[in-house]
Amino acid sequence: MVQTRSQKLSASLEDYLEAIFNLAGESNVARSKDIAKLLGVAKPSVTGALKLLAKKGLVNYRPYGYVTLTDSGVAEAARVARKHNIIKSFFVNILGVDAKVAQEAACKAEHALGPAIISRLLDFTDFITRTGRNGYDVADEFKQFRKGKRQGGSKHKSKQPGK
Amino acid sequence: MVQTRSQKLSASLEDYLEAIFNLAGESNVARSKDIAKLLGVAKPSVTGALKLLAKKGLVNYRPYGYVTLTDSGVAEAARVARKHNIIKSFFVNILGVDAKVAQEAACKAEHALGPAIISRLLDFTDFITRTGRNGYDVADEFKQFRKGKRQGGSKHKSKQPGK
DNA sequence: TTGACAAGTTAAGCAATCCTAACTATATTA
DNA sequence: TAATATAGTTAGGATTGCTTAACTTGTCAA
Structure with missing residues (x-):
């Protein structure tokens, strides 16, 4: 059940979203490793954030897969x-x-x-x-x-x- | 051992310091209750913050006593x-x-x-x-x-x- | 095809900050 | 001066967001 606009995002989650948005660029996909590097956090922090963003319907997340933004994720990130x-x-x-x-x-x-x-x-x-x-x-x-x-x-x- | 400038303060502690500074005004003393009200937090949060600020040498804190800023507390708050x-x-x-x-x-x-x-x-x-x-x-x-x-x-x- | 390396995840835990509930100290007033 | 109301503290716990260590997955080259 993909809820499409659960609440205000925390500053931290906004940072992750923005990072994905910027990394994705044309290819539309972002990699966990690069998000971690850009934000200066460890890899498990990214995994955790992605799960939260997925639960909010902002990113498409599958374990070990590429990360993309949903439509509302793009809107929010923009x-x-x-x-x-x-x-x-x-x-x-x-x-x-x-x-x-x-x-x-x-x-x-x-x-x-x-x-x-x-x-x-x-x-x-x-x-x-x-x-x-x-x-x-x-x-x-x-x-x-x-x-x-x-x-x-x-x-x-x-x-x-x-x- | 009152260390006089331990580290950068967190945003939260800066808020407490600023609140004390503003409440103290001329009388130079602030009350826990008023700090809590001004910042919109519960009273135990204030007690905790005061202990931390005291450990950093920024406020004079004694349980159940009035709260005042030290010299470096005033400087930082200002x-x-x-x-x-x-x-x-x-x-x-x-x-x-x-x-x-x-x-x-x-x-x-x-x-x-x-x-x-x-x-x-x-x-x-x-x-x-x-x-x-x-x-x-x-x-x-x-x-x-x-x-x-x-x-x-x-x-x-x-x-x-x-x- | 397989094995090794990079990428990603899980588990466990730590630190900061807040909360509520219950207790203690202080101060006021009758 | 003693009772009571108010202020402040302690204890215990939740949440958020981060970490390291160890494990799993996936990919690419030999």
């Missing part, structure tokens, strides 16, 4: 991955955070931020990106602001060294 | 609270999120975001706030952008109804 990308994009494109740092932070933050925040974060990044193409690039101005700040300057608007 | 406020401020002042939603999201996100992100988030909120006072208010423009979007408009810059 939802998580979308959150991840929105957060990461904000970190990288607006805040100017290093891609690797942004990636890791997004992995954690994606479990903490609800729809209200995510929706606004997406719109905001979008908004800043658009206006950037129309002349006033907030992200770039912010970068200059940071740079000035690092050099002990306090004025930001002026380009000559402080004072 | 660090967590600062994160919280930076995140919340960004949500409220830049993204325009409802204060209550922002409060709850910040509670979760504060455990997920490291120093690199936090530092930039603080600077960014600061930057936007400053430039807002100098004429171009990004936060306000974004609010208009959202409003326009909600009404199905696609242009944002123009104030007349779409098309």
